[in-house]
Amino acid sequence: MVTLTRTTVAGRAKTRGRRHRGETLTKVLFVLPAVVAMVALFGYPVVKNLLMSLQDYGLKTFFTGVAPWVGLKNYSTVVTDKLFSDAMVNTALFTIGSIAFQFVIGLGLALFFHKKFPLSGLLRSLLLLPWLLPLIVSSATWRSILEQDSGILNRTLLKLHLIGDPVPWLNSPSVALIAVIGVNIWIGIPFNVTLLYSGLAEIPDELYEAGQLDGATGWRAFFHITWPNLRSVASVVLMLGVVYTIKVLDIILGLTGGGPANATQTLATQSYEKSFVDFKFGQGAALSNILIAISFVFAIFYLRGTRRAVDE
Amino acid sequence: MISKRIAAALAGATTVSLLLVACGDNGGQSPASSGDSVKSLTILDYYNNDPDKSLVQKGLDSCASKLGITIQRETVPGDTLIQKVLQQASSKTLPDVLMLDNPDVQQIAATGALAPLNDMGLNADGVIQGMVDATSYQGKLYGLAPVTNTIALFYNKDMLAEAGVQPPKTWDELKATAKKLTKPGRYGIAFNANATYEGSWQFLPAMWTNGGDETDLTSPQVAEALQLWVDLVKSGSASKSVINWTQGDAKDQFAAGKAAMMVNGPWQIPALEKVPNVKWDVVTFPLNKPDQTPVAPLGGEAWTVPLNKDQAKQQKAADFVKCLNSDENELAWAKARFTLPTKTALLDQYAKEVPSMKAFAEQVKTARARTGKLGDKWPDAAKVIYQAIQLALTGKASAQDAFKQASGG
Numbered sequence: 001m002v003t004l005t006r007t008t009v010a011g012r013a014k015t016r017g018r019r020h021r022g023e024t025l026t027k028v029l030f031v032l033p034a035v036v037a038m039v040a041l042f043g044y045p046v047v048k049n050l051l052m053s054l055q056d057y058g059l060k061t062f063f064t065g066v067a068p069w070v071g072l073k074n075y076s077t078v079v080t081d082k083l084f085s086d087a088m089v090n091t092a093l094f095t096i097g098s099i100a101f102q103f104v105i106g107l108g109l110a111l112f113f114h115k116k117f118p119l120s121g122l123l124r125s126l127l128l129l130p131w132l133l134p135l136i137v138s139s140a141t142w143r144s145i146l147e148q149d150s151g152i153l154n155r156t157l158l159k160l161h162l163i164g165d166p167v168p169w170l171n172s173p174s175v176a177l178i179a180v181i182g183v184n185i186w187i188g189i190p191f192n193v194t195l196l197y198s199g200l201a202e203i204p205d206e207l208y209e210a211g212q213l214d215g216a217t218g219w220r221a222f223f224h225i226t227w228p229n230l231r232s233v234a235s236v237v238l239m240l241g242v243v244y245t246i247k248v249l250d251i252i253l254g255l256t257g258g259g260p261a262n263a264t265q266t267l268a269t270q271s272y273e274k275s276f277v278d279f280k281f282g283q284g285a286a287l288s289n290i291l292i293a294i295s296f297v298f299a300i301f302y303l304r305g306t307r308r309a310v311d312e
Numbered sequence: 313m314i315s316k317r318i319a320a321a322l323a324g325a326t327t328v329s330l331l332l333v334a335c336g337d338n339g340g341q342s343p344a345s346s347g348d349s350v351k352s353l354t355i356l357d358y359y360n361n362d363p364d365k366s367l368v369q370k371g372l373d374s375c376a377s378k379l380g381i382t383i384q385r386e387t388v389p390g391d392t393l394i395q396k397v398l399q400q401a402s403s404k405t406l407p408d409v410l411m412l413d414n415p416d417v418q419q420i421a422a423t424g425a426l427a428p429l430n431d432m433g434l435n436a437d438g439v440i441q442g443m444v445d446a447t448s449y450q451g452k453l454y455g456l457a458p459v460t461n462t463i464a465l466f467y468n469k470d471m472l473a474e475a476g477v478q479p480p481k482t483w484d485e486l487k488a489t490a491k492k493l494t495k496p497g498r499y500g501i502a503f504n505a506n507a508t509y510e511g512s513w514q515f516l517p518a519m520w521t522n523g524g525d526e527t528d529l530t531s532p533q534v535a536e537a538l539q540l541w542v543d544l545v546k547s548g549s550a551s552k553s554v555i556n557w558t559q560g561d562a563k564d565q566f567a568a569g570k571a572a573m574m575v576n577g578p579w580q581i582p583a584l585e586k587v588p589n590v591k592w593d594v595v596t597f598p599l600n601k602p603d604q605t606p607v608a609p610l611g612g613e614a615w616t617v618p619l620n621k622d623q624a625k626q627q628k629a630a631d632f633v634k635c636l637n638s639d640e641n642e643l644a645w646a647k648a649r650f651t652l653p654t655k656t657a658l659l660d661q662y663a664k665e666v667p668s669m670k671a672f673a674e675q676v677k678t679a680r681a682r683t684g685k686l687g688d689k690w691p692d693a694a695k696v697i698y699q700a701i702q703l704a705l706t707g708k709a710s711a712q713d714a715f716k717q718a719s720g721g
Contacts, residue, residue: 062398063423082720148553150570171552173706259507260555261702276395278691 046292053285061281074286078274083265090177091266095245097181098188103238105185106192111226113193114200124197131190139254142183146170146255170256173263180255180264184248191244192237199233200226232306239302243295267291350628352382356396357411357613360387363582367648371458375635381628401425406618408629414446414457414614414681415509419688421449427617428452432630438655442610446681449688455614456637459651462608462675463517463577465598466584469591471498471572479595483518483540486598490549493572500549502562502571505541505701510559512697513609513682514575515541517597519697520607520680526693527685529700529715536600538711542704555705566590577611578650578672594671608675609682612651652676 053074055067078084113124130138145153146169154166169179207225211217216224249268252258258265258273265273267287275284353376359368365387376383386407388396394416400406401423412420420426429435430453436444440460447455465486467479475493480486490500504514515537524534544550551557551565563580565571567587575597584592596606615633620626635641642653646662652673653662663673683690700718703709709717 059398059419060423062401063425065402143556149551168552170556171706173708256556257507259702261706261708262507262699263706278695279394 049285049289049292052282053289055282057280057282057285059279067282070282074282075290078270078283078286078290081270083262083270086262087265087267087270090264091246091268093177094181094184094248094266095242097178098184098245098248099238099241101181101185102188102192102241103234106189106237107196107234109189109193110196110200111222113197124193127193128190130187135187135250136254138187139183139251142186143170143255146179146183171260173261176256176260176263180252183255184245184251187251188241188245192241195233195237196230199230202233203229235302235305239298239305242298243302246295246298247291267294350381350622350625352384353409353625353629353632354407355383355385355409355411356393356400356407357385357387358390358393358413359411360389364649367645370648371636371641371645375632375641378635379628379631381632408617408620408625409632410616410618411613412455412616414443414455414460414610414612415683415690417447417455417614417616418449418683419691420616421452421454422688425618426454427619427626427630428454429456429617429630429633432617432627434630434634438657440610440654440656440659440676440679442676442679442681442684443612443614443654445684446610447614447616455616456633457612457614457654458637458642459645459649460610460612460654460676460679461577461579461651462611462672462679463514463575464594464596464608464671464675465573466566466576466580466592466594467573468566468569468571469593471569475572479593480598481595482598482602483600487540487543487547487549490544490573491547494549497570499551499565499571501544501573501575502550502557502565503541503544503554503575504557504559504562505545505554505698505705506556506558507698507702508558509691509694509698511701512694513611514559515697515701516609516680516682517575517606518600520609521597521604522600523604525685526682526690526697529693529696529719532712534715535712538700538704538714540600541701542711545705552705555702566592578652578669581650581668594668596671596675605678606675608679610676610679612654 052067054069054071055061056070056073057067061067109127113120133141145151148154148166148168148171151169153169154163157163158166168175170176203226207229208221211221211225247268248266249272252264252266252269253272256264258269268291271284271287271291273284274280274287278284355372357368359365369385372383372385390413393411393413397406397410397412397420406425410426417426434453434456436447436453436456439456443457443460444453447453447457465479471493472479472489475489477489477492480489486501493500505511518537518540519534522533522537524531524537528534541554545552545554551571554562557565559576559580562571562574563576563583566574566576567584567590569590578594584590597608599606615636617626617629617633620629637654639653639655639658642655642658643662645651646653646658646669647666650666650669652669653659656677659673659677663670682694686693696715696719700709700714703717704711704714
């Protein structure tokens with residue numbers, strides 16, 4: 001729609017005066033809905049969140065409207081909190097662990113499905129299922145699967161004699177983070193497979209045929225043809241993955257609620273807890289701004305990366 | 313050209329409608345009805361599931377017809393009530409009558425959102441002291457709870473008979489009994505020790521009965537109580553999963569025959585009645601030393617009246633709360649909903665009529681309110697309690713050190 005208008009506008013550039021003003025108005029009217037939506041749905045919350053993080057915004061504020069300015073006190077409080085460094089480390093482990101495995105497994109499956117075989121289409125669409133389930137449903141289901149005594153995972157492993165004692169998946173501070181990352185990997189695989197598969201489909205078959213003549217098959221074909229051509233898609237997948245994963249909240253809340261003994265607290269769960277359990281909305285906002293800032297850094301990397309790809 | 317104009321007009325219309333949507337929320341509120349005749353009241357509560365929802369509705373309806381008004385009731389899920397109240401507070405659309413969980417009353421009263429009930433002809437005469445503490449703030453009464461509840465020890469009669477043991481009366485007996493009742497696929501006891509206020513609530517019978525106090529969480533009495541939880545889990549008499557279980561999970565374990573005893577409240581009775589092969593009874597929570605008296609926390613919800621510019625409406629709302637707290641309604645709700653009346657005078661009669669609630673009726677008389685001593689500072693203490701429980705049960709700290717670690721900055 002937009003490009004269509006542009007060409008007509010360009011074609012009539014010579015006609016000036018009233019008509020020109022009308023054109024400008026039309027343009028403005030076209031842009032307006034988007035601007036209003038952006039300002040109302042993105043601009044306002046971001047600005048409000050920034051302001052909130054500089055205020056003593058508590059339970060009382062909702063009733064009295066009074067929120068004294070406290071400068072950067074909320075930031076210093078949350079950063080010096082004893083859980084902050086744990087939450088930072090957990091956020092990093094959670095993000096890196098999830099992304100690494102999601103990507104590698106996703107790429108493997110995408111390559112596998114790229115070789116056409118009977119029922120590959122059906123299997124590939126079944127693979128999307130984890131993505132279609134509401135997160136709160138998947139986390140409740142996984143919670144019962146990972147239950148220490150009667151969960152199906154431990155029972156199966158015990159029956160197969162792979163473990164001697166039930167694994168305390170969600171009950172031990174040293175295992176819980178691994179279990180939570182595992183569930184998040186499961187949820188993220190479809191996203192990776194779908195995007196990487198479409199990236200693979202874009203690579204022209206001629207390249208492989210030409211490569212074959214030069215003796216590039218198997219791994220060599222992957223490293224010299226597939227990977228270079230897939231790189232731009234891969235960087236999009238990884239960057240979006242980071243931005244999605246770093247703020248994951250519902251899966252962790254559903255599985256462990258940040259426990260046991262705060263072993264699975266991340267910046268996102270901490271921010272939620274400060275705001276909606278402790279009702280210290282100023283501190284919650286400060287934490288979520290830190291989270292936004294980290295995502296923003298990755299977003300900039302992503303934008304620069306894609307711009308360079310376009311320039312090339 | 314024409315189509316372009318239409319498109320532009322449509323684009324403009326979209327903007328207008330977006331703006332309208334944004335403003336729509338404020339348009340709905342009609343100006344406060346002035347004058348003497350109050351025709352209707354709005355009510356907000358969190359009994360959003362049957363049977364509670366319709367049983368509460370009956371009580372509300374009968375009071376509405378007594379006062380000659382109609383009611384508009386809204387119910388929301390329990391964990392979203394406070395968020396809803398905050399939203400309504402900032403948009404000045406609080407209901408005329410508001411139900412609050414009793415430990416939240418002081419916190420909301422501290423914000424200045426609620427009307428003191430004493431000024432409108434209400435009092436808490438004859439109400440158990442624990443509940444009066446919970447619903448008062450700085451010497452004024454802000455809410456009245458018609459019914460209350462607490463937690464005690466449920467046990468599976470068949471399993472105890474089979475093992476040849478009596479329901480435990482002391483902590484040593486509790487540990488021994490739980491151990492004896494544990495077999496493959498079954499735990500001696502189930503309770504909730506998760507990292508929420510619910511986990512703190514379940515710990516209070518042990519902590520308070522042993523003389524522990526939320527004003528000094530590093531006392532040896534509190535540590536001893538925590539040691540009881542640790543012993544039960546370490547010995548294998550309780551599942552390691554208790555650190556993730558809710559009270560509902562504990563009930564599910566008990567109902568499935570996977571736990572021989574559980575710490576839980578009477579609101580689980582309707583669910584237990586659906587599994588008739590599980591024969592159960594309830595005793596008060598065991599004591600550490602025989603000369604102690606059991607002290608359990610008080611549950612249940614209070615009805616409050618948010619401040620209203622319309623004085624007549626506020627008075628009518630107060631009258632409505634008074635009616636909900638009449639003897640008649642207290643008994644009706646208590647019987648129908650497996651809760652307990654909050655007036656001491658009604659408790660004995662009630663225990664005779666509903667024998668399954670006998671242990672709870674006993675517990676309630678001596679029960680304490682969570683906010684009784686700390687008021688609106690209770691949530692901070694409750695957080696330290698559940699974090700200490702988590703530290704101790706996961707072996708990250710000993711019961712003696714856990715509270716120091718959890719509270720130390």
